Each structure stands twice: as C-alpha cells, then as structure tokens.
Amino acid sequence: MTVFSLLTTILFFTLFSAAHADDLKENNIYRLGMTISKLKSIEGDGLEYTALKNSKFIIIKEQVDGNFIVRFNKIHKSNHERYKTENWVLYDKAYILPKKINGILEASAISKESITGLSSGPLIVPFKYRINDNSISGDATIGFYAGTTFEPGCSKSNWCFRITPLISAGISQVTVINNGESENKTSATWAAGFLITDWSDMNIGLIFGQDRVGDKSWTHEGETWFSFMIGWQLK
Secondary structure, three states: OHHHHHHHEEEEEHHHHEEOOOOOOOEEEEEEEEOOOEEOOOOOOOEEEOOOOEEEEEEEOOOOOOEEEEEEOOOOOOOOOHHOOOOOOOOOEEEEEEEEEOEEHHHOEEEEEEEEEEEEEEEOOOOEEEOOOOEOOOOEEEEEEEEEOOOOOOOOOOOEEEEEEOOOOEEEEEEEEEEEEEEEEEEEEEEEEEEEEEEEEEEEEEEEEEEOOOOOOOOOEEEEEEEEEEEEEEE
16 A cells, blocks of 8 residues: 555545534534423523424524523424423524533534535545456545535434535546556546435445546556445544
C-alpha cells in the first residue's frame, strides 16, 4: 500500500465513520431519536405533552439554565393503546425541552440534526473493485462530491435514514505496468453513486467510477470500478 493510499484510508474512516453528539444549536432542525413525554408549554397551561419518536423540531432559544425552547415542525402521532391519554405536541405552541431528559439523557444525545437539500463535501474511496478483470485494488481516491439529501424513511416507525445521490470528481494514485515495470501515476477520477447515512447509526455508500491517466495501454484506462463503504457513528 502506498503512503497516499494509507493516508486516504485513515482520512476515509475519520470522515465517514466518526460522529459526535454535538450541542444543539439555535435555528437548527432536529429529529427525536426517542419518544419523550412530560413536555411543558412555555404558556404555562398546566398540561404535559408527548412528542413521538422521529418528530422534528427547531431550536428557538437556549435558556440560561441549559434547557431549550423548541417548536415542532413535523409531528407524528400514534393510535397505540398506551398513548390513548397522551396530549400530543402541537404546531402552534412552543415547548421547553429539558437539557437532560428524565434527568438522565442529554437532549443532544437523543436528537439528530435533520439535514435535507443540497449537500457537498469530501469523498474518500480507499479501495476499488475493477469490473474489467475482477480485481480489487488499493488505488485510493480523494475527491469532492455534490448531491441532494432526502429523508424518505423518517416516519413514526423506527425506519429512518438519509440518502444522498451524488456525483464526484477527484484524483487517484494508481499503479500502471508498462513492459513489466510498475509506475505510480496520478489519474483523474469521476464517480457517481449514493450515500445512506444515519441508518441506526450506520453509514453506507455505493460508488461507481472511472480512472483516466491518459495512457490507453493501461489496463484500467476508462474502465468502470465500484466501491462499497460502511461505517458506524461513534458517540
């Protein structure tokens, strides 16, 4: 493995696998990772409200005591017997979200930022399966991607994830063999595929692409490869 490949692999796992439970930020939209009850309205109406898992809310303000004033912009409800006496949160009310849920769990630990729309960032491909000769190579690629992120599965069920169809361009360090001698060359790389993120704290990616060094004698010049990526969010 070349130094380029080793550094790229390390960077890949750093970017793709690691995540942290960041503090909740004002004006950001989040999705609940669990159902929470006993929420109180800032109006002080004396009622306790319940927000079902995967409901979305926006942080209006962080109070001096560390609690948050929030407003829900996507509300899920359940007809399950155990919820028949619950007062569900409403769109036209603001609520106090405790910094610690039930005095134990940090609000930031059970809330995940809801990210949709245009997205971009670095794309790291540490290895490739080359279709033309059924080989696996460590010709790592580092590039930049652009795409659009959707949350198609976020409902009141446990099924929730983000998917990002994308296109990418970058450079690769590849090994070219000519007359029995190997030589490392830099190739231009394009790729397309999709990333599935935040699926039970797991991230998955499937990428197809081509490398071009400008040498038609190279076995893999303009030939299609694909790479499969998987990682877990570390809290």
